Amino acid sequence: MKSVKVCKTLLQGCVGWVLLCALTVESAISAxxxxxxxxxxxxxKPxxxxxxxxxxMSxxxxxxxxxxKEQGLFSLLVPIEFQSITPILAGHADRRKGAMFKVPADWRRLTISRVDGRAETSEVExxxxxxxxxxxxPDTAQNLVGEGEPTNVQGWHTRLWGDWTWAPPAPCQPTGxxxxxxxxxxxxWMTPTASECAMTANYRIPSLTYDQMQIGYELRTPDPLHMSSGIFTGNLTYHVGPGMDFDxxxxxxxxxxxxxxxxxLNVEHxxxxxxxxxxxxxxxxxxGGWQNWLQxxxxxxxxxxxQVFNISASSRFKMQIDCEIPGLYDCMIRDPVSQRAVLVELNVTLPDGLTDLAGVPVKRRRLIRVGQEEQQKYQALNYVNNRPGILHFEVASEYMDYMLQPGVAARYTGNIVVIWDSEI
Structure with a gap:
């Protein structure tokens, strides 16, 4: 870290969010x-x-x-296949003895945590x-249904299941x-509810296999502006099989x-x-300058x-000060000849879109060297891009008699380091 005279900025980039995923099969009992x-x-798009x-996409x-894109959904091939354990009987009365589908269409919530071990979590749905x-x-649909109309590939499949054309059984919905x-x-098929979609076979089917299985899903992700930069991970496990989540x-x-x-999830603030x-x-x-005093x-x-500065921010951050000549809460400047020192009060005004953690605009908010950490933390309500803020430096009126004496020259100096820190 390099210090600069009176005012220094520490520029620190914030790492953004990313949600990273890949398709793997872990073992024979878990996909x-x-x-x-x-x-x-x-x-x-601030x-x-x-x-x-x-x-x-797969x-x-x-x-x-x-x-x-119109539906706002994503599909993924699932590394799971299904195989019948008994034949499907013609006209079976039990919906569960044929082609039946039930998926977890309700919103499920999981907690994601920072991979670096820091105590920060968020939630994904x-x-x-x-x-x-x-x-x-196990054979062609034509051989399973035998003679009859219609006599084409689609018609044989339709006869096999009875009115199961491109439209699925309710409440599932078609996609084409x-x-x-x-x-x-x-x-x-779209699955708007967690209800069963089932069809009765018109003919005996000796065996049935489902492969190339895939799901479509929707996500509700947290507001990234309320998260720190970094990578967050979490798992959600569904059970698969009769009577389970995927049934x-x-x-x-x-x-x-x-x-x-x-x-x-990878957040790059x-x-x-x-x-x-x-x-x-x-x-x-x-x-108005020094003329009234000098003349x-x-x-x-x-x-x-x-002092104006320009800030770009998309996340929470804190501001701190460090002092060459520390006072109790503020920094000081000193005359090296007389060794007299006075406090310099430093306040900050942030542009619109940046507030404190309570959502209050930051106007002439005091920055101190120690204490009141929560009052020196700020957040972005939206992405603020290269907007002006102000650092207000001031030596108060009670020090004027102490600093200024007729006919006595003095030069007060000191370094103040201003730090903008994304790691809070």
């Missing part, structure tokens, strides 16, 4: 999917305080990006809003963009018993302070200087 998102302030989902949204994949028959093969069909009925059993969504050229040398003077012996009311 893990990584989901990533990030926040970096955008000067062109009021947009949202994370960007950086997770690579599955339906990779093929139908415009649809997913996620819900599953669609389910998809491909079902595979599916394809059909003689012994398989893809599907991707495909009693006869369709999964290859893995759990599905874990592993979140990594901005905190930058610029002092104009020459602004590191602050000269305290009376209002008429009229002592000034006070000595002061307002």
């Amino acid at each position: 893990t999917m990584d989901i990533s998102a990030s926040f970096r302030p955008d000067p062109s 009021h947009e305080n949202k994370f960007t989902n950086d997770t690579p 599955g339906h949204c990779a093929l139908q990006p415009e649809f997913c 996620v819900r599953i809003v669609s389910i998809g994949g491909r079902y595979i028959l 963009g599916m394809y059909t093969q003689p012994n398989s069909r893809t599907f991707f 495909m009925g009693d006869i369709m059993h999964p290859s893995d018993s759990t599905l874990t969504l592993s979140f990594t 901005t905190l930058k302070v610029d002092i104009p050229p020459g602004g590191n040398k602050v000269v305290l003077e009376p209002a 008429h012996g009229r002592k000034p009311v006070r000595l002061y200087r307002d």
Whole structure:
């Protein structure tokens, strides 16, 4: 750290948020999917305080990006398959004995924590809003249904399930963009509720497989402006199987018993302070200059200087001062000849968009050397980009008689270090 005379700025960049994720299979009984998102302030959109989902698309949204963008959802291929353990009987009365789907469409909350071990947490919410994949028959749909109309690939599948065309059973909702093969069909359905979507088979199906399974999800991420820079991680585990979070009925059993969504959020905040050229040398003077004192012996009311600085900030930060000549709370300046010293009170005014932690605008807020830490912490209500603030330096009126004596020259100097710190 380099000190500068009277006023020094410590420029410290804030690390932003990123949510990082990747698709992995951990073991035979647990599947893990990584989901990533990030926040970096955008000067062109200062009021947009949202994370960007950086997770690579796979599955339906990779093929139908415009649809997913309109719906605000993301899809991921899931490393889990389902295999029937018994045949599906024609006209089965029990919904759970056939093709049934139930997903955790309710919002689930998880806690994310900083990876560096610092005691800061936040919360993410996620819900599953669609389910998809491909079902595979042991034979062609034509051979399973035999004679009858209609006599085309889609028609044979429709006859097999009875009115199960491109539209899924309620309450699931269609998305389109599916394809059909003689012994398989893809599907991707919206799941607005956590209710069952089930269809009865019209013909006996000896066995059934679901592969290329995928989910669509929505995220609620925290306000990044209320978080520190850094990387935050957390996991949310769903149980998979009959009667579990992902429930495909009693006869369709999964290859893995759990599905874990592993979140990594990376926040890259901005905190930058610029002092104009020459602004590191602050000269305290009376209002109107020294002429009244030099020519008429009229002592000034006070000595002061307002020093402008420009600040860019997107997160919480604190301000501190360090002193070459410390007083009890403030810094001091001293005349090296007489060894007389006086206190310099320092206040700060921050631009609109930056407040204290209670949301109160910062106007001439006092900065002190020790104590009152919470009163010297500030936050960004939105991204503030290169806006002016003011450092108010002042020697109060009670020191004028002490400092100024007719016919006696004095020069008071001292270094004050002003620190803007994102690590709070």
